[in-house]
Amino acid sequence: MSPEFVIVGQGLAGTALAWALLRRGRRVRVIDRGRSDSASRVAAGLITPVTGKRLARSWWWDELYPSAVAFYRAIEAETGAPFFHRRPALRLFATEEERDEYNRRESGVLRGLVRAADVGAGFAAPFGGFEMSDAARLDVPRYLDTSREYFRARGVFVAGDVSPHDPPPAEVVVFCRGFTTDSDPYFGRVRFNAAKGEMLTVRVPGLCETRVVHRGVWLAPLGDDRFRVGATYTWEPLDSRPTVAGRAEIEAKLRAFLKLPFEVLDHRAAVRPVIDAGFPALGRHPTHPRLAYFNGLGSKGSLLSPFFANQLAAHLCGAGAIDERVDVRKLL
Numbered sequence: 001m002s003p004e005f006v007i008v009g010q011g012l013a014g015t016a017l018a019w020a021l022l023r024r025g026r027r028v029r030v031i032d033r034g035r036s037d038s039a040s041r042v043a044a045g046l047i048t049p050v051t052g053k054r055l056a057r058s059w060w061w062d063e064l065y066p067s068a069v070a071f072y073r074a075i076e077a078e079t080g081a082p083f084f085h086r087r088p089a090l091r092l093f094a095t096e097e098e099r100d101e102y103n104r105r106e107s108g109v110l111r112g113l114v115r116a117a118d119v120g121a122g123f124a125a126p127f128g129g130f131e132m133s134d135a136a137r138l139d140v141p142r143y144l145d146t147s148r149e150y151f152r153a154r155g156v157f158v159a160g161d162v163s164p165h166d167p168p169p170a171e172v173v174v175f176c177r178g179f180t181t182d183s184d185p186y187f188g189r190v191r192f193n194a195a196k197g198e199m200l201t202v203r204v205p206g207l208c209e210t211r212v213v214h215r216g217v218w219l220a221p222l223g224d225d226r227f228r229v230g231a232t233y234t235w236e237p238l239d240s241r242p243t244v245a246g247r248a249e250i251e252a253k254l255r256a257f258l259k260l261p262f263e264v265l266d267h268r269a270a271v272r273p274v275i276d277a278g279f280p281a282l283g284r285h286p287t288h289p290r291l292a293y294f295n296g297l298g299s300k301g302s303l304l305s306p307f308f309a310n311q312l313a314a315h316l317c318g319a320g321a322i323d324e325r326v327d328v329r330k331l332l
């Protein structure tokens with residue numbers, strides 16, 4: 001039987017949308033060209049409620065986080081594979097001003113998200129820090145591979161390269177292609193403000209820390225003394241080549257708070273699909289309603305994709321509207 005929905009791209013966007021449509025009992029085909037340097041293949045999968053120097057509450061947190069937890073837990077139950085780990089994260093203050101800012105916000109905008117923390121023995125933290133209880137980490141490769149195997153076993157996944165000039169036959173074709181530079185006659189007017197990111201895998205012998213630690217960069221435990229550290233933000237050139245400067249920046253930021261010596265094991269880079277100040281873009285094409293779009297997950301694909309995949313799936317099935325703040329039509 002031919003699919004009702006073809007999804008082009010099996011990164012975080014396409015995978016979440018496929019699950020959301022399958023749950024609605026729809027016939028789906030997912031096609032991916034299998035590049036190992038896509039953003040989702042490099043992503044650390046961190047979900048963090050308080051971010052940035054200004055200690056901002058992550059936007060739409062109260063809607064997005066419960067949606068992500070329910071979504072990933074349901075797929076874990078369906079597939080039997082654990083890949084979503086809820087665990088507190090630690091934020092160390094870089095300066096006295098940061099600590100003062102925290103003290104001002106703690107009982108206001110950050111209420112319910114933060115608490116006092118033990119900063120741990122391995123870190124230099126003269127200004128202290130705080131803990132975020134509702135943080136989580138998506139093991140992105142495991143989630144994507146588990147989903148792919150599940151889809152493949154049901155005839156949902158096929159490998160392939162789909163030209164945006166020649167959409168395959170289906171009731172709806174949804175492009176979930178992440179950052180691309182190739183020409184696209186339908187959604188090519190969407191402007192990316194994409195940001196390259198680099199990330200290291202390091203070994204830190206003797207560092208006993210199970211929380212993700214944030215302080216300029218994040219340090220995420222993988223087990224066996226190995227940790228991911230990242231990430232950089234650069235805007236030129238937008239490619240997936242690791243650079244000497246990127247590595248030096250991450251190493252310097254890590255040395256600023258890690259007391260122990262470390263060894264670099266791996267170094268990777270990819271481009272984050274940032275479109276509209278970090279807001280996603282989704283929905284049908286205004287004049288070609290058979291074509292739809294889901295992109296712009298920026299640096300928060302793990303948190304954003306479940307909520308917005310559900311919204312898009314409901315819309316494509318005739319059961320809801322796209323929030324106008326994220327509707328791709330305003331960008332075309």
Ligand SMILES: Cc1cc2nc3c(=O)[nH]c(=O)nc-3n(C[C@H](O)[C@H](O)[C@H](O)COP(=O)(O)OP(=O)(O)OC[C@H]3O[C@@H](n4cnc5c(N)ncnc54)[C@H](O)[C@@H]3O)c2cc1C
Nearest residue numbers: 009011012013033040043044045046162178197300301302
């Ligand atoms: C260094 C770094 C660290 C990050 N850390 C985090 C983090 O900690 N937490 C977090 O939530 N996010 C993080 N991100 C952001 C996250 O990676 C993105 O938000 C997310 O991966 C975007 O997913 P996507 O599916 O839109 O795009 P992509 O991951 O780029 O997926 C697009 C898919 O489409 C396929 N494709 C493209 N064109 C075609 C075609 N013509 N035919 C067939 N297939 C096609 C590609 O092969 C690819 O698989 C990080 C990103 C980087 C670079």
